[in-house]
Amino acid sequence: xxxxxxxxxVGKTFQARGRTVTALQNINLEVRDGEFLVIVGPSGCxxxxxxxxxxxxxxxxxxxxxxxxxxxxxPGLDRGIVFQQYALLPWRTAQGNxxxxxxxxxxxxxxxxxxxxxxxxxxxxxxxxxxxxxELSGGxxxxxxxxxxxxFDPDVLLMDEPFAALDAQTRDGLQDELLRIWEKTGKTxxxxxxxxxxxxxxxxxxxxxxxxxxxxxxxVDVPIDARSATEDLRSDPQFxxxxxxxxxxxxxxxxxxxxxxxxxxxx
Amino acid sequence: xxSITDVPVALSERVVPVAGVTASPAPVNxxxxxxxxxxxxxxxxxxxxxxxxxxxxxxPQWETAPGEYLVDPTFLPPLSEVLxxxxxxxxxxxxxxxxxxxxxxxxxxxxxxxxxxxxxGLLIGWYSPVxxxxxxxxxxxxxxxxxxxLPVFVLILGLGExxxxxxxxxxxxxxxxxxxxxxxxxxxxxxxxxxxxLGLGPVRLFQKVVLPAAVxxxxxxxxxxxxxxxxxxxxxxxxxxxxxxxxxINYAQYNFAVPDMYAGIITISxxxxxxxxxxxxxxxxxxxxxxx
Numbered sequence: 090x091x092x093x094x095x096x097x098x099v100g101k102t103f104q105a106r107g108r109t110v111t112a113l114q115n116i117n118l119e120v121r122d123g124e125f126l127v128i129v130g131p132s133g134c135x136x137x138x139x140x141x142x143x144x145x146x147x148x149x150x151x152x153x154x155x156x157x158x159x160x161x162x163x164p165g166l167d168r169g170i171v172f173q174q175y176a177l178l179p180w181r182t183a184q185g186n187x188x189x190x191x192x193x194x195x196x197x198x199x200x201x202x203x204x205x206x207x208x209x210x211x212x213x214x215x216x217x218x219x220x221x222x223x224e225l226s227g228g229x230x231x232x233x234x235x236x237x238x239x240x241f242d243p244d245v246l247l248m249d250e251p252f253a254a255l256d257a258q259t260r261d262g263l264q265d266e267l268l269r270i271w272e273k274t275g276k277t278x279x280x281x282x283x284x285x286x287x288x289x290x291x292x293x294x295x296x297x298x299x300x301x302x303x304x305x306x307x308x309v310d311v312p313i314d315a316r317s318a319t320e321d322l323r324s325d326p327q328f329x330x331x332x333x334x335x336x337x338x339x340x341x342x343x344x345x346x347x348x349x350x351x352x353x354x355x356x
Numbered sequence: 357x358x359s360i361t362d363v364p365v366a367l368s369e370r371v372v373p374v375a376g377v378t379a380s381p382a383p384v385n386x387x388x389x390x391x392x393x394x395x396x397x398x399x400x401x402x403x404x405x406x407x408x409x410x411x412x413x414x415x416p417q418w419e420t421a422p423g424e425y426l427v428d429p430t431f432l433p434p435l436s437e438v439l440x441x442x443x444x445x446x447x448x449x450x451x452x453x454x455x456x457x458x459x460x461x462x463x464x465x466x467x468x469x470x471x472x473x474x475x476x477g478l479l480i481g482w483y484s485p486v487x488x489x490x491x492x493x494x495x496x497x498x499x500x501x502x503x504x505x506l507p508v509f510v511l512i513l514g515l516g517e518x519x520x521x522x523x524x525x526x527x528x529x530x531x532x533x534x535x536x537x538x539x540x541x542x543x544x545x546x547x548x549x550x551x552x553x554l555g556l557g558p559v560r561l562f563q564k565v566v567l568p569a570a571v572x573x574x575x576x577x578x579x580x581x582x583x584x585x586x587x588x589x590x591x592x593x594x595x596x597x598x599x600x601x602x603x604x605i606n607y608a609q610y611n612f613a614v615p616d617m618y619a620g621i622i623t624i625s626x627x628x629x630x631x632x633x634x635x636x637x638x639x640x641x642x643x644x645x646x647x648x
Contacts, residue, residue: 166555193551193554
């Protein structure tokens with residue numbers, strides 16, 4: 090398979106309180122076309138920054154990111170982002186929110202309505218098209234957000250801890266649903282999380298980031314086939330094996346992140 | 357793997373018809389219970405006002421000693437006398453003349469304030485350096501009572517309509533302007549980020565995200581301004597007017613037509629209530645989505 094997204098020596102620095110903070114350093118990573126890649130790392134390691142750079146929402150300090158061989162220079166409809174806090178427009182219905190992305194693309198009114206229904210159906214929200222966000226549960230809001238990002242048909246779906254704010258049961262359900270949608274649509278998905286189980290459950294490959302400054306520590310292949318068909322994947326010995334592997338990789342980083350946090354708060 | 361997702365859970369809350377079991381109809385309250393609740397609500401709503409009316413009616417007639425009343429009826433005539441005076445003013449058409457003059461001034465000042473302050477506020481709020489620069493000044497103006505500046509308006513614009521409408525315009529501008537500025541500035545940054553990720557340019561971002569997000573807060577400003585327009589109006593009309601409810605109240609007091617004075621006061625408080633209620637209903641209509 091060809092590389093859909095290429096990170097080449099990507100670095101990002103911030104100015105905070107007069108100091109230069111290095112958030113990301115020397116990120117080299119390739120994401121294959123149609124792949125489900127999960128990026129996992131300790132909190133504050135710059136995972137979300139990485140996604141912002143890929144989404145074109147903030148500027149790269151060094152290196153470059155290529156999508157389909159072209160460098161990212163700004164936001165674009167070839168990449169759809171799903172945020173943790175849904176980012177739905179509260180004055181629009183579910184349908185209106187899904188149409189929002191289509192409006193940005195310049196799709197005509199009738200086609201917009203059709204597409205929006207189609208994608209609401211895909212995420213299992215048929216019959217909820219006229220509900221406002223405040224009438225929907227957290228899980229349903231995230232479904233709407235996913236439908237919105239899929240509807241304008243981006244090649245790549247970027248997901249920034251999309252299920253972190255949901256309760257465990259809802260999260261499990263949505264993970265299955267996302268796998269089903271991924272298999273059905275063939276999108277390339279870059280999924281960010283701090284949950285190890287979630288990473289192993291979803292990712293074909295899992296990239297483990299170090300604590301700040303964020304670097305790629307290791308990319309772990311998780312060759313579990315037909316995830317969505319496997320009953321109770323989490324009890325599978327394979328699953329436990331990969332979970333442990335990633336847990337070991339992350340443990341040192343989490344420890345380091347914590348001691349750094351304590352040091353900086355001592356000052 | 358459990359296939360529980362939140363959607364089927366939400367769906368299962370709906371009534372699912374099961375064979376052989378007929379859903380029992382929702383309990384219907386008998387008419388007398390509904391009626392009783394309605395009456396209780398009505399009573400709660402009007403009890404305090406009713407009590408005030410009763411005291412107003414009885415206190416000036418209560419003779420504590422021969423020729424001595426609980427409240428001097430010369431200064432506070434019983435409510436019935438005030439209502440008779442009000443009726444007479446209404447029949448003679450005088451009340452309408454004054455009300456019309458007042459409403460025209462109020463509406464002109466209020467309307468102009470909306471036309472000026474909303475676009476200006478959007479502009480100031482959208483360009484944050486401008487907002488940072490102007491905000492302290494706006495706060496100074498807002499916290500300077502409009503009536504304190506009334507003499508300045510009279511000095512410059514004279515005693516005519518221009519100065520009256522201007523002072524109302526002035527008083528209404530600040531709440532609308534400040535609310536509009538803060539409405540634009542407090543739009544959820546995540547919504548803006550999400551819209552930017554869709555490649556929306558500044559103009560469409562403003563039109564599709566910032567403006568709709570700002571509407572409820574702008575309306576709060578408009579409602580405050582509506583209340584202000586009535587308050588300032590009366591004071592403005594007490595200075596050198598020839599018509600208007602403020603003039604009526606002031607003129608009646610000078611001429612010791614005390615029942616007429618109270619008739620004017622009752623009218624203005626009724627107008628204030630109605631205007632406020634209308635604005636609350638409008639505000640609610642524009643911000644239904646904000647109920648979380």
